[in-house]
Amino acid sequence: MNSKLDKRRKEILNILARVPISSTQQLAEDTGVSNETMRKDLDALADEGLIVKVHGGVALAGGAVAEIPFDLRATHYAAEKRVIAQSAIRLLYPKDIIILESCTTNLELAKELVALPDLLETLIVITNSFAIASTFDGGRKCKKIFFLGGWVHTQQFSCLSNQTVTQLKEFHVNKAFLSGAALSENYIVTGYYDEDVAFQRAMLKAAQKSILMIDHSKFDQAAVFSVAPLADFDYLITDKELSEDALNYIDTHHITYIRAGAH
Helix, strand or coil, X not given: CCHHHHHHHHHHHHHHHHCCCECHHHHHXXXXXXXXXXXHHHHHHHHCCCEEEECCEEEECCCCCCXXXXXXXXXXXXXXXXXXXXXXXXXXXXXXXXXXXXXXXXXXXXXXXXXXXHHHCCCEEEECEHHHHHHCHHHCCCCEEEECCCXXXXXXXEECCHHHHHHHCCCCEEEEEECCCEECCCCEEEECCHHHHHHHHHHHHHEEEEEEECCHHHECCCCCEEEEEHHHCCEEEECCCCCHHHHHHHHHCCCEEEECXXX
């Protein structure tokens, strides 16, 4: 490796030591190279086991990926999450009982619902998200809200623990809306934290219909824990145009694919 290349890749590692996660584009800007050059650098560093690819970018290897604060995650691909939420809302019907896990895409869905008060006031909502509960004015804007309690995660504005999952197991709902951390090349929805994964598995068991909402950045990535195969979901809503292989998979497993933003 020439000295210039070696220096740049050390600089990449130094940047990732200061921030929990960074995107290819941001790292390219920080080091003054093209996105293509940066992708080659990141591939090389990943091959050496020095970094791991995560949804939204890359992080240092060698330990748990630092949890990104909720308000920071909300800024990642915000426009894409909004159009995904606008597509998801079409699956809701009056008097539905729904689970909205704590995720930034569901927060966008909650905001969209507020603009439809005639629908929202008929819905019963189960959530573990303070942000979503606040958007619904503590339950005043929907028919009822059940807040799933547990240990408070201050950076995520939510509750999540074994007790949270245990409460969720008591419910049977019409629809569950969730967003995986990553979707692997072999169509497995994965997550980085065991409590998140346990919660999402409980959501799938509690719901008659399950809706997976993920933006394009989460495809062909793999996190630490397996949530479920994509085949376990009834709907996939994404801004990504799927490949022929992916379309064959969802057709085989009778999954409804909704391309967010498509007309």
